[in-house]
Amino acid sequence: xxxxxxxxxxxxxxxxxxxxxxxxxxxxxxxxxxxxxxxxxxxxxxxxxxxxxxxxxxxxxxxxxxxxxxxxxxxxxxxxxxxxxxxxxxxxxxxxxxxxxxxxxxxxxxxxxxxxxxxxxxxxxxxxxxxxxxxxxxxxxxxxxxxxxxxxxxxxxxxxxxxxxxxxxxxxxxxxxxxxxxxxxxxxxxxxxxxxxxxxxxxxxxxxxxxxxxxxxxxxxxxxxxxxxxxxxxxxxxxxxxxxxxxxxxxxxxxxxxxxxxxxxxxxxxxxxxxxxxxxxxxxxxxxxxxxxxxxxxxxxxxxxxxxxxxxxxxxxxxxxxxxxxxxxxxxxxxxxx
Ligand code: PEP
Ligand code: MN
Numbered sequence: 483x484x485x486x487x488x489x490x491x492x493x494x495x496x497x498x499x500x501x502x503x504x505x506x507x508x509x510x511x512x513x514x515x516x517x518x519x520x521x522x523x524x525x526x527x528x529x530x531x532x533x534x535x536x537x538x539x540x541x542x543x544x545x546x547x548x549x550x551x552x553x554x555x556x557x558x559x560x561x562x563x564x565x566x567x568x569x570x571x572x573x574x575x576x577x578x579x580x581x582x583x584x585x586x587x588x589x590x591x592x593x594x595x596x597x598x599x600x601x602x603x604x605x606x607x608x609x610x611x612x613x614x615x616x617x618x619x620x621x622x623x624x625x626x627x628x629x630x631x632x633x634x635x636x637x638x639x640x641x642x643x644x645x646x647x648x649x650x651x652x653x654x655x656x657x658x659x660x661x662x663x664x665x666x667x668x669x670x671x672x673x674x675x676x677x678x679x680x681x682x683x684x685x686x687x688x689x690x691x692x693x694x695x696x697x698x699x700x701x702x703x704x705x706x707x708x709x710x711x712x713x714x715x716x717x718x719x720x721x722x723x724x725x726x727x728x729x730x731x732x733x734x735x736x737x738x739x740x741x742x743x744x745x746x747x748x749x750x751x752x753x754x755x756x757x758x759x760x761x762x763x764x765x766x767x768x769x770x771x772x773x774x775x776x777x778x779x780x781x782x783x784x785x786x787x788x789x790x791x792x793x794x795x796x797x798x799x800x801x802x803x804x805x806x807x808x809x810x811x812x813x814x815x816x817x818x819x820x
Pocket of ligand 2: 584585754780790791
C-alpha cells in the first residue's frame with residue numbers, strides 16, 4: 483500500500499502520520515521525491531483501515547500495490563534510483579559502461595585491458611576472480627589473487643571495480659575491496675547470499691537468472707533491499723529459450739518492463755546474452771535504444787587465448803568502435819556518456 487501525501491505537507495506532519503501507521507503494525511518507508519512525498523507500507527497491510535488513513539487531511543490518495551515486490555516497486559519510489567558506485571552514478575542521465583575481461587588472468591592482461599577500456603570511455607572495470615563454471619574441471623578463476631590484481635588495476639587507472647561473489651563466506655573481503663559486488667545469474671536466487679548482501683554497505687549488481695521471470699528477478703532485488711541495502715542495479719544477460727544459435731536469448735523487452743515496474747537502474751550484458759563477439763556491438767546499440775542505463779561488455783586483449791568466454795569477448799579496437807556508435811544512439815534517446 484502506498485499513501486500519497488498532499489503537495490506541501492510538512493516534514494513534521496509526515497512523521498506524525500508515519501508514526502500513526504507504524505503503531506498499526508506495518509513498516510513505513512517515507513520517500514521524499516522531487517514532486518511528491520509518499521509513504522510506502524510493507525507488511526500486513528490488512529491491519530491498516532484505508533478509510534481512516536484517507537480521512538487524514540494530509541493524505542491525497544491511497545494506492546494498493548498488487549505486486550509482491552515493494553521496495554523495488556516504481557509505486558514506492560516514483561523517481562529513478564541513482565546508485566553511486568565510488569563516485570560513478572548509475573541510473574541518471576549518463577550511461578554507465580562496465581568493461582573488462584570475463585576473468586582476471588594475469589597482471590599484464592588485466593592492467594592492459596583496464597588501461598585500454600578506460601581510454602576508450604569505460605566507467606567501471608569488470609573482472610571475474612571467482613568463476614561459476616559449468617564444469618568443475620574448467621578454470622575457476624584466480625580467486626583472492628585475482629582480486630589483488632583487480633585492485634592493482636584500479637590503482638593504476640582510477641576505475642572502480644566490479645567482481646562476482648559466489649559465497650557468503652567472502653562477503654567481508656568483497657565489502658572491503660570491491661566497489662560494486664556482482665551476483666551472477668546462477669546465484670540470483672541464492673537467498674542467503676542476497677540477504678547478507680542486503681546488510682552490506684556496497685552496491686550490488688544483480689544479474690537475471692538463467693530462467694528467471696522479471697517478477698522473480700525483482701523479488702531477488704527485494705531480498706537485498708528489505709535488509710536495508712537499496713543500492714541495487716539490475717543486469718539483463720539473456721535467458722534460456724528453445725533457440726540454440728545464441729548462448730542465450732537477449733530479452734530487450736525486459737528493459738522497458740523494468741523501467742515501468744521498478745525504480746532500479748538496469749544494464750544489459752550483450753556478451754553473455756549472445757555468446758558471440760560479433761553480436762555484441764549491434765545488441766549493445768539496441769540495448770541503449772530501448773532505454774538501458776548502461777552496458778556490461780567483455781573485452782579481452784587476446785580473446786583467442788582467453789581462459790574463459792573468449793568467443794564472446796571483443797578486442798579493445800572493437801570496443802572503441804562500439805563506444806563511438808553507442809554515443810550516437812545515446813544522443814538520439816536523450817542520454818549521454820560521461
Ligand atoms: C559474468 O558476468 O562473468 C557471468 C558469469 O555472467 P552470468 O552470471 O550472467 O552468466
Ligand atoms: Mn564471462
